[in-house]
Amino acid sequence: MNPTESATVVRDASTVGDPVVGRAQIEWVRRHSPVLDGFVRERIGDGSLNGVTIAVVVHLEAKTAFLATVLADAGATVIVAGSNPRTTRGDVVEALRDRGLTVVSEPGGDYESWERELLAAADHTPDYVIDDGAELTMRMGKHRPELYARLKGVSEETTTGTVRLHALQAAGKLPFAALTANDARCKHLFDNKFGTGQTTLQAVLRLTNRQIAGAVVAIVGYGFVGRGIAQYAKAMGARTSVIEIDPVRALEAHMDGHTVGAARDLLPDATIAITATGGMRAIGERDLPFLRDDVVLANAGHHDLEVDVDAIQAASTSQFTPREGVATYRIGERDIHVLTGGALVNIAGGSGHPVEIMDLTFAVQGIGVHYLVTAGLEPGVHVIPAALDDAIAAAKLASLGVVLDGIRPEQGDDATAWIEGVAAR
Amino acid sequence: MSDTSAQESLAESGARRIEWAARSMPVLRSISERLQQSGSLTGLRIGVGLVLEPKTANLALALKNAGAQVSVFCSGRSTDQATADALTAAGLRVFAEEGAGDDRDEELAREYLGTSPDILLDDGAELIRLAHREFPERVEQMLGAAEETTSGVRPLRAMHADGALRIPVIAVNDAQTKYLFDNVYGTGQSCVMTLLDVTNLQLAGRIVVVVGYGWVGKGVAKHAAALGARVVVTELDPINALQAIHDGYRVRSLAEAAPEAEVVFAATGIAGAVTAAHVERMPDGVILATAGGGAFELPMTMLDALNARTLVRPGVTEYTMPSGRTVLVISEGDCLNCTDGEGNPIEVMDLSLSLQALAAELIATEARHWAPGLYPVSRELENAVAIARITHEGATLEPMTAELAAAIRSW
Numbered sequence: 001m002n003p004t005e006s007a008t009v010v011r012d013a014s015t016v017g018d019p020v021v022g023r024a025q026i027e028w029v030r031r032h033s034p035v036l037d038g039f040v041r042e043r044i045g046d047g048s049l050n051g052v053t054i055a056v057v058v059h060l061e062a063k064t065a066f067l068a069t070v071l072a073d074a075g076a077t078v079i080v081a082g083s084n085p086r087t088t089r090g091d092v093v094e095a096l097r098d099r100g101l102t103v104v105s106e107p108g109g110d111y112e113s114w115e116r117e118l119l120a121a122a123d124h125t126p127d128y129v130i131d132d133g134a135e136l137t138m139r140m141g142k143h144r145p146e147l148y149a150r151l152k153g154v155s156e157e158t159t160t161g162t163v164r165l166h167a168l169q170a171a172g173k174l175p176f177a178a179l180t181a182n183d184a185r186c187k188h189l190f191d192n193k194f195g196t197g198q199t200t201l202q203a204v205l206r207l208t209n210r211q212i213a214g215a216v217v218a219i220v221g222y223g224f225v226g227r228g229i230a231q232y233a234k235a236m237g238a239r240t241s242v243i244e245i246d247p248v249r250a251l252e253a254h255m256d257g258h259t260v261g262a263a264r265d266l267l268p269d270a271t272i273a274i275t276a277t278g279g280m281r282a283i284g285e286r287d288l289p290f291l292r293d294d295v296v297l298a299n300a301g302h303h304d305l306e307v308d309v310d311a312i313q314a315a316s317t318s319q320f321t322p323r324e325g326v327a328t329y330r331i332g333e334r335d336i337h338v339l340t341g342g343a344l345v346n347i348a349g350g351s352g353h354p355v356e357i358m359d360l361t362f363a364v365q366g367i368g369v370h371y372l373v374t375a376g377l378e379p380g381v382h383v384i385p386a387a388l389d390d391a392i393a394a395a396k397l398a399s400l401g402v403v404l405d406g407i408r409p410e411q412g413d414d415a416t417a418w419i420e421g422v423a424a425r
Numbered sequence: 426m427s428d429t430s431a432q433e434s435l436a437e438s439g440a441r442r443i444e445w446a447a448r449s450m451p452v453l454r455s456i457s458e459r460l461q462q463s464g465s466l467t468g469l470r471i472g473v474g475l476v477l478e479p480k481t482a483n484l485a486l487a488l489k490n491a492g493a494q495v496s497v498f499c500s501g502r503s504t505d506q507a508t509a510d511a512l513t514a515a516g517l518r519v520f521a522e523e524g525a526g527d528d529r530d531e532e533l534a535r536e537y538l539g540t541s542p543d544i545l546l547d548d549g550a551e552l553i554r555l556a557h558r559e560f561p562e563r564v565e566q567m568l569g570a571a572e573e574t575t576s577g578v579r580p581l582r583a584m585h586a587d588g589a590l591r592i593p594v595i596a597v598n599d600a601q602t603k604y605l606f607d608n609v610y611g612t613g614q615s616c617v618m619t620l621l622d623v624t625n626l627q628l629a630g631r632i633v634v635v636v637g638y639g640w641v642g643k644g645v646a647k648h649a650a651a652l653g654a655r656v657v658v659t660e661l662d663p664i665n666a667l668q669a670i671h672d673g674y675r676v677r678s679l680a681e682a683a684p685e686a687e688v689v690f691a692a693t694g695i696a697g698a699v700t701a702a703h704v705e706r707m708p709d710g711v712i713l714a715t716a717g718g719g720a721f722e723l724p725m726t727m728l729d730a731l732n733a734r735t736l737v738r739p740g741v742t743e744y745t746m747p748s749g750r751t752v753l754v755i756s757e758g759d760c761l762n763c764t765d766g767e768g769n770p771i772e773v774m775d776l777s778l779s780l781q782a783l784a785a786e787l788i789a790t791e792a793r794h795w796a797p798g799l800y801p802v803s804r805e806l807e808n809a810v811a812i813a814r815i816t817h818e819g820a821t822l823e824p825m826t827a828e829l830a831a832a833i834r835s836w
Contacts, residue, residue, distance in 0.1 A: 028738055031710065032626060194629050198652060202621050205614070210449060211770035213610040214818070235651030237610065294448055322445040335448075354627040400630070 017090025017107065019098040025062035026069065026095055033063075033359035036070050039395030040363050044370040050075035052373060055126035057118070057136045058157060059087040059347070060105055063358040065096050067130075070366060072101055081105050081121040083132035085114035087347065119143060127152045128372055130365050134161035141173065153372035154178040155365050159278060160302050165381050177377035179368045184384050186360045186392045188224050195357035196276075196346060197228020200300040201236070203350035204272060207325040207339050208296055213237030218270035220263070221277035222249040225300050229274055230258055241266040263287050272296045274345075275306035285311035293334040296326075298345040309342040325349045363392045439479070439511030443486070446479040450775040451817040452810055453487055456782045460491035465789050467492030472542035474552045475573060475781075476503040476763065477521050480774040482512055484546075484781055489517055493785075498537040498552065501525030503763070538563060544788050545570040546781050550577035557584070557591060569593040569792040571784035573777070575694060576718075578799065585798055593795040595784040597777070600802035602810040604640045607777045608717065611769030612762060613644020616690065616716035617652065619766035623740040623755055624712065629653030634686040636679060637693035638665040641717035645690045646674060657682045679703050688712045691722035701727035709750040713758070720758030728752065740765040779810050 030037055054071055058064040060082035072078045080096055082088035082105040090107035097103055104120040106113070118136050122144045131137050131154055140148040153176050156162055162180040169178075181187050205212060217233045219226045222244040234240045234257065242253035242260050254260045263283075267273060267290035275282040278301050283291075285308060291297075299306045313319070316329035322337070325348075329336045340348035353361075368384050371377075397404065447454065460466055471488050475481040477499035489495045497512055499521040506523035513519045520537035522529060534552060538560050547553050550572055556564050569592050572578050578598055584590040597603055621628065633654040635646045646656045646669070658669035659679040666676045675682075679699065683706035691698050694717065701724040704713075715722050728734070733745040737753070740761070744752045756764035768774075783806045815822065 024737055028625075028741075194627065194653070198621065198627060198629070202618055205618055205770070206622060206767070209446070209767045209771050211610060211772040212614055214772070232652060236614065236648055237651075320441075322441050326445070351622070351625045354621075355625055356627045356629075 017092065017094040019091070019094035022062070022065070022089070022091035022093070022095025023098070025089075025092060026065050029062045029066040029355050029358075032355040033066060033362075034399030035359045035363040035392060035395045036066065036366060038399065039392070040366040041070055041073065043391075044071070044074040044366055047075065048370065048374050051077070052128065053077040053079065053124065053126045054369060055079040055081065055121050055124065055129045055131075055136060057081045057083050057121065057129060058132045059083055059352065060092060060103075061087060061089045061352060062092050063352070063355060063362065065092045067362040067366060068096060068101055069099060071369070072099070074370075078102070079104065079121050079124040079126055081117050081136065082109075082114070083135055085109040085111055085117075087352075115139075122147055125150075128369050129154045130157070130369060131155070131161055132157045134164040137161075137168075137178075138164060141168070149175060151176045153369070153377070155368040155372060156180050156182070157361070157365065158182055158302070162381075169381050174381070175379050177372055177379055178381050179372060179384055180381060181361065181364045181368055181384075184364045184368075184389050184392075186389050186396075187364050191353065191357050191361045192224035193228035193231075195228075195353040195361075196225045196300055197230075197232045199346035199350050199353055200225075200229050200274060200276075200298070201232050203345045204274070204296065204298050204339065207323070207345070207349050208337075209323075210272075210296070215239070216241070216269050216271045218243060218266050218273040219258075220244075220273065220275045220282045220306075221279075221301065222246075222253045223276065223278065225278075226276040227253075227256075229276060229300060230256065234258065238272075241270065243267075264290050267295075268292055270295060272298070274298045274300055276300045277306060278302050280305045281308040281311070282306045284308040285315070288312065288315055288331060288336075291331075291334065291336055294337070296337045296339065297342075298339040299342050300345060302344070304342050304344075307338060307342045309338055312336060312338060360392065360396060363395070364389075367392060435507045436510035436514040439482075439505070439507030439509070440514070442479040443482045443508065443511055446771045446774075447483050449771040450480070450483055450778070452775050452779040452813040453483055453782060455813050456779055456786075457487035457490055460487070460782070460786060463786075464492060465786055468494070469544060469568075469789055470494045470496070470540060470542045471544045471546065471785060472496050472498065472537060472540065472552065473546045474498045474537075475546065475548045476768065477512075477519075478503075478505045478508050478768060480768070480771055481778065482508045484778040485512060485517055486515060487782055488785060489515070494518075494540075496537055496540045496542065497521060498534055500530045535559070541566065543568045544785050546573070546785060547571070547577060548573045550581050553577075553592075553594065554580065554584070557589065561591070564591045567592050569595070569788040569795065571595040571597050571781055571788065573781065574598050581799055590797045590799075592797055593788070593792050593800055594798070595787065595800050595802060597780045597784055597802060600780050600807050600810075602807045603777050603780055603802075607769060607773050608640035609644035609647070611644075611773035611777075612641045612717045613646075613648045615762035615766050615769050616641075616645055616714070616760070617648040619762045620688070620690075620712075620714055620755060621652075623738075623761065623765050627653070628688070631655070631687045632657060632685050633688045633690065634659060634679070634682045635674075636689060636691045636698050636722075637695075638662075638669045639692065639694070641694075642690075642692035643668075643672075645692050645716045646672070649688075649690075650674070654688070657686070680706065683707045686711055688714070690714050690716045691718065692716040693722055694718040696721040697724075698722045700724055704728075704752060705746075707752070710753065712753045712755065714755040714761050715758055716762070717760055719760060723754065723758045725754075725758045728754065776810055776814060779813070780806065783809065 054076045056068045080103045088105045088107045093103050105117045122140045165178045168174040215238045217238040218241045219230045220243045230240045240258045242258045244250040250260050297307045318330045327338045471493045473485045496518040504521040504523040509519050520533040578596045633649045634657045635642050636659045638658045638660045650656050656674045658674045660666040728744045735743045737743045742754045755761045
């Protein structure tokens with residue numbers, strides 16, 4: 001199919017962005033992205049991306065845009081699409097078009113136009129996809145089987161997308177190599193913990209104008225995201241409690257100095273409760289009786305229903321909006337406040353991840369796609385080699401002027417020296 | 426017609442935000458209820474001259490509900506129009522227009538003083554000073570005033586030393602329940618979080634230089650360190666410096682700290698705390714911000730004279746030095762939490778504004794017998810605010826037993 005035929009998106013003049021503003025935003029990202037701008041540029045600029053078509057399907061704002069330009073500068077033909085219709089920034093779209101990149105997304109779209117945009121991206125016949133939630137990969141498999149069959153590789157950003165790729169592999173329907181960026185240490189140890197941790201608290205405090213010192217913050221889920229939120233909240237003077245079902249993680253939270261227990265015991269004290277489980281209904285109908293009056297509920301996990309807004313709505317007798325981004329539900333004599341409709345609070349109510357964090361995450365993606373192109377991997381789900389993960393961290397440290405020690409020969413222990421004395425069979 | 430409906434909706438959104446703030450202001454609420462019972466403010470004219478936004482609006486409403494006739498003044502720079510409209514709709518006289526220039530502000534200030542307030546609640550002592558200059562006969566009729574800030578208390582002391590102060594003024598700023606909380610937790614949190622909001626950057630791993638380890642500096646250092654920053658403190662005062670060392674920070678002169686500074690927060694309230702010579706020694710891309718005070722703390726004259734400024738993102742101005750190095754200034758050097766954020770968090774303003782309400786009550790009931798001068802907030806009032814908040818938090822104080830009282834008295 002001719003790409004122009006399926007690109008039926010109508011451009012609305014009122015939402016067309018300003019490329020000058022977009023360029024300034026991308027430049028701000030560049031100056032705080034030493035790894036992408038240095039190590040990654042150097043590594044992927046070896047000519048192996050020449051003539052390769054890469055679709056980049058991530059939240060279409062300045063940080064993603066910078067990744068796209070780095071790939072284009074390395075010789076790739078880059079097709080850019082947003083991974084969510086509500087997060088596409090018009091200024092950035094125009095700046096990318098000015099630089100000659102193909103952008104199939106428009107700002108101000110809805111889920112219908114977004115479906116069309118993703119198919120338009122598919123119709124540009126990408127060899128490789130940098131995907132978010134496997135959104136383009138799934139749609140190519142379903143709606144463009146012939147293009148799906150000739151895909152050479154996918155590098156996936158999120159836990160959710162990783163689950164989807166494993167499901168495809170288990171069903172015998174993954175004919176190419178896929179990398180799961182989330183499994184790289186340079187991604188989940190930083191992006192999930194420090195990035196989401198910081199920006200979740202930023203968004204909660206900004207949306208409410210409330211104070212963190214003295215607040216009682218309950219965190220549901222103690223994965224990397226939960227750990228980051230709990231660490232920062234505690235350090236800024238909150239009393240923190242952790243609600244976790246996994247005993248090992250719960251024990252870790254206990255030793256990190258948080259109060260650990262069941263929702264029924266901890267929620268009644270919480271003035272702020274934040275979900276970070278990656279599952280659904282982490283705060284659900286069952287928990288509503290435990291919530292105190294005037295509690296603020298926010299979600300830092302993938303699903304919009306981690307805070308079960310439907311159940312809260314159903315239990316409430318009235319609803320109003322006291323401030324932008326805050327919905328108040330009256331349940332009996334209590335007012336329950338839900339931030340950004342239960343959507344990811346740091347994305348929907350904030351400016352997304354810090355630039356430095358995305359420098360690492362997108363370095364994993366950029367190096368990952370280069371690895372897919374050059375390594376000749378078998379079809380299936382893979383993780384980037386530890387050596388590449390290490391190289392990214394080393395590049396970040398070098399940009400900070402940090403010099404590490406190497407291991408000295410005398411540091412090796414003799415734990416296995418006795419093997420020499422064991423008789424061979 | 427459409428104008429009217431737009432205004433109504435602005436007032437309505439202002440009212441909703443005032444209501445949101447009220448939820449987290451239990452101390453002011455309890456004081457307001459008591460004042461309604463006591464009637465000690467009934468019929469008094471009170472002028473409120475604080476930053477006009479939802480938290481201070483709750484103070485103005487509390488005074489009105491206690492029976493006072495309340496007028497509100499604020500400069501155009503610090504006025505939130507929705508809040509102003511909501512107060513007008515609630516029956517207060519509002520002398521503030523968002524975006525008004527200096528001339529219009531002066532006109533409004535004179536009209537406001539024209540309401541002949543018995544009590545002034547001031548911020549920066551601007552209105553107290555204007556009244557003394559231009560309306561001396563009205564000043565003679567006043568019961569007294571209360572002042573919110575450090576920068577307002579200083580000129581009032583100078584006036585008093587010169588025998589020019591004609592009324593008693595309560596220095597709310599000097600109350601422990603103000604500066605130990607408002608300056609540390611309020612300004613500290615909001616300045617650090619606003620920097621993150623405006624820049625979309627991290628503090629984790631960054632070297633943050635905090636210039637001045639007073640109450641605001643302590644709060645900025647605490648919140649920055651909590652978010653992973655490596656904090657370096659600069660101080661003139663040896664005891665503050667020693668405190669910083671005990672809190673786990675390095676202490677250096679600014680000239681020494683400058684070459685490794687990635688973010689600099691000026692938190693001194695003193696003009697010229699960060700000089701052009703300091704900035705010359707800072708690395709490319711250094712970020713400068715003011716916490717609590719104003720642009721006078723930074724070498725803005727030198728930077729503006731470069732004639733090489735670009736707005737790189739909202740709230741971030743980049744200056745290019747002759748050497749080609751760049752300096753990024755947040756909120757044009759003004760205190761960033763008010764300019765690009767929503768000011769202090771609500772809970773801490775509950776404490777500060779409660780002190781203002783108690784100060785107004787004290788002036789109404791006692792100040793007739795007071796000579797002109799500056800008066801501290803009594804320990805009793807400081808404690809009253811703390812106890813109200815502690816009770817709201819569900820905390821309990823240790824009861825004083827006869828044995829403990831005896832032990833305390835023993836020698």
